[in-house]
Amino acid sequence: MEISNDTQALVSARRERSLTTIVRDRLEQMILQGELGAGTRLNEQALSKVLGVSRGPIREAARLLEREGLVASVANQGAFVRQLSIEEALELYDLRAAIAGYACAQLAERASAVEKREMREMVEEMDRCITAEEEARYFELNLVFHDRIAELSGGKRTLELYTSLGKEVRLLRRRVLRGTESMRFSNEEHKQIVGAIQDGDAAAARKAAEQHHINGKRRWLDTL
Amino acid sequence: MEISNDTQALVSARRERSLTTIVRDRLEQMILQGELGAGTRLNEQALSKVLGVSRGPIREAARLLEREGLVASVANQGAFVRQLSIEEALELYDLRAAIAGYACAQLAERASAVEKREMREMVEEMDRCITAEEEARYFELNLVFHDRIAELSGGKRTLELYTSLGKEVRLLRRRVLRGTESMRFSNEEHKQIVGAIQDGDAAAARKAAEQHHINGKRRWLDTL
DNA sequence: AGAGTGAAAACTGTTGACAATTTGAAAACG
DNA sequence: CGTTTTCAAATTGTCAACAGTTTTCACTCT
Numbered sequence: 001m002e003i004s005n006d007t008q009a010l011v012s013a014r015r016e017r018s019l020t021t022i023v024r025d026r027l028e029q030m031i032l033q034g035e036l037g038a039g040t041r042l043n044e045q046a047l048s049k050v051l052g053v054s055r056g057p058i059r060e061a062a063r064l065l066e067r068e069g070l071v072a073s074v075a076n077q078g079a080f081v082r083q084l085s086i087e088e089a090l091e092l093y094d095l096r097a098a099i100a101g102y103a104c105a106q107l108a109e110r111a112s113a114v115e116k117r118e119m120r121e122m123v124e125e126m127d128r129c130i131t132a133e134e135e136a137r138y139f140e141l142n143l144v145f146h147d148r149i150a151e152l153s154g155g156k157r158t159l160e161l162y163t164s165l166g167k168e169v170r171l172l173r174r175r176v177l178r179g180t181e182s183m184r185f186s187n188e189e190h191k192q193i194v195g196a197i198q199d200g201d202a203a204a205a206r207k208a209a210e211q212h213h214i215n216g217k218r219r220w221l222d223t224l
Numbered sequence: 225m226e227i228s229n230d231t232q233a234l235v236s237a238r239r240e241r242s243l244t245t246i247v248r249d250r251l252e253q254m255i256l257q258g259e260l261g262a263g264t265r266l267n268e269q270a271l272s273k274v275l276g277v278s279r280g281p282i283r284e285a286a287r288l289l290e291r292e293g294l295v296a297s298v299a300n301q302g303a304f305v306r307q308l309s310i311e312e313a314l315e316l317y318d319l320r321a322a323i324a325g326y327a328c329a330q331l332a333e334r335a336s337a338v339e340k341r342e343m344r345e346m347v348e349e350m351d352r353c354i355t356a357e358e359e360a361r362y363f364e365l366n367l368v369f370h371d372r373i374a375e376l377s378g379g380k381r382t383l384e385l386y387t388s389l390g391k392e393v394r395l396l397r398r399r400v401l402r403g404t405e406s407m408r409f410s411n412e413e414h415k416q417i418v419g420a421i422q423d424g425d426a427a428a429a430r431k432a433a434e435q436h437h438i439n440g441k442r443r444w445l446d447t448l
Numbered sequence: 449a450g451a452g453t454g455a456a457a458a459c460t461g462t463t464g465a466c467a468a469t470t471t472g473a474a475a476a477c478g
Numbered sequence: 479c480g481t482t483t484t485c486a487a488a489t490t491g492t493c494a495a496c497a498g499t500t501t502t503c504a505c506t507c508t
Contacts, residue, residue, distance in 0.1 A: 018299055018461065020287070044490070054463045055490090056280065060287050063244070067291030069381065075242055076469055078490060091379040094330075098322045106318075155315040157293065157392075161385070168381075242491065268460070278493045279460090300499050302460060 024061035069168040097213030103153035104209035105202040248285040321437030327377035328433035329426040
């Protein structure tokens with residue numbers, strides 16, 4: 001049973017993190033992993049039984065997810081896992097591109113030597129993954145790489161928006177594993193981004209980051 | 225007493241809009257109008273008495289505002305009206321600039337003839353406000369103009385983000401009335417934006433919109 | 449007088465119960 | 479046989495009470 005497991009987590013983490021945030025993370029996980037498919041209603045009773053908490057925290061968690069774009073609420077009908085159209089997904093890619101561009105431009109002006117080094121090393125590590133054909137690990141590092149850029153750019157809201165849009169788009173995109181070639185192209189673009197940041201060339205960094213995300217959009221679109 | 229008023233709204237709108245969203249809008253209003261100053265705790269008991277609802281809807285509304293960036297929650301201490309630092313405000317201006325740039329670029333490619341005409345007329349109307357020295361009205365039209373652009377760009381999330389960032393920045397900015405000269409400069413920039421959209425020149429529209437927001441940031445910064 | 453202590457007050461976190469609404473299926477009707 | 483009506487079950491919306499935490503403030507001890 002899931003209950004005991006969650007209840008345990010509940011007890012240990014109690015009064016540090018509220019049940020609401022715990023439920024929020026759990027629901028987010030369930031949604032992003034497809035456990036709760038698009039369009040599914042978040043049945044409060046059922047969830048409260050499964051997660052071992054009352055309906056209050058679940059409702060609050062749903063509100064949090066609503067603003068994050070992962071669920072949509074209808075009055076008197078509850079919250080549903082959001083259904084993303086392709087058009088909406090494309091829009092999200094564009095918005096993410098714009099924000100990533102800004103983040104990289106900022107980073108080009110702000111980044112310290114150690115930060116630059118960190119990013120260089122991440123790209124090199126991804127290169128190793130390509131030659132070793134470790135696609136899953138490349139995928140993971142790629143996510144970390146981009147989130148880290150948003151984080152290092154210094155803006156809290158920038159990071160929030162970037163990761164939030166990333167989660168949102170994952171509603172539709174079932175983990176696109178790309179094949180060696182595609183990874184190689186992708187990482188070449190990473191190198192351009194990191195290179196521009198290293199040179200302190202904000203305009204170039206911005207352009208490279210935007211183009212990278214736009215290319216990502218195209219790659220994703222091609223898989224449909 | 226406020227209670228009767230709110231209770232009335234409650235009864236009339238009941239089961240159409242949930243109490244949560246009503247409370248949300250009311251709280252948002254109170255925050256943006258400075259009725260609840262930055263750093264104030266949203267006392268659930270007090271608010272439930274004033275608004276005439278129980279604490280549940282208030283908690284949920286607070287969660288909505290949390291994701292919108294208007295309040296920040298601390299475990300076991302509740303929700304506080306967010307305190308925006310100048311650095312954060314500058315970041316918000318930049319993000320908004322990036323999104324506005326994207327929206328205008330989209331609009332340059334998508335806008336219909338009537339939409340172009342609508343925007344031209346808004347700018348002309350603002351011009352009239354300047355010569356008539358109706359600053360308040362100009363201020364109002366300016367807000368509508370930008371929100372309308374975001375709306376016409378077609379992306380739902382784009383509009384959401386743009387308006388959300390706008391509200392967030394208002395936490396700090398007490399309505400900057402700018403004087404005739406400043407309005408004139410501002411509206412000249414509007415003309416550039418509209419012109420580029422009219423020409424279908426996405427790159428120019430984007431650049432003009434971004435620059436306009438960056439200039440807005442500078443104007444705001446100068447008033448400190 | 450000032451720092452520490454401890455209980456009481458105020459508040460948030462959570463719950464279970466009740467009210468209102470929607471949904472789905474059986475029954476009534478054409 | 480298909481359509482409408484009605485009613486019960488399921489579900490969301492709201493509330494008030496209880497549990498746990500933080501804050502306040504009077505009191506003690508040095």
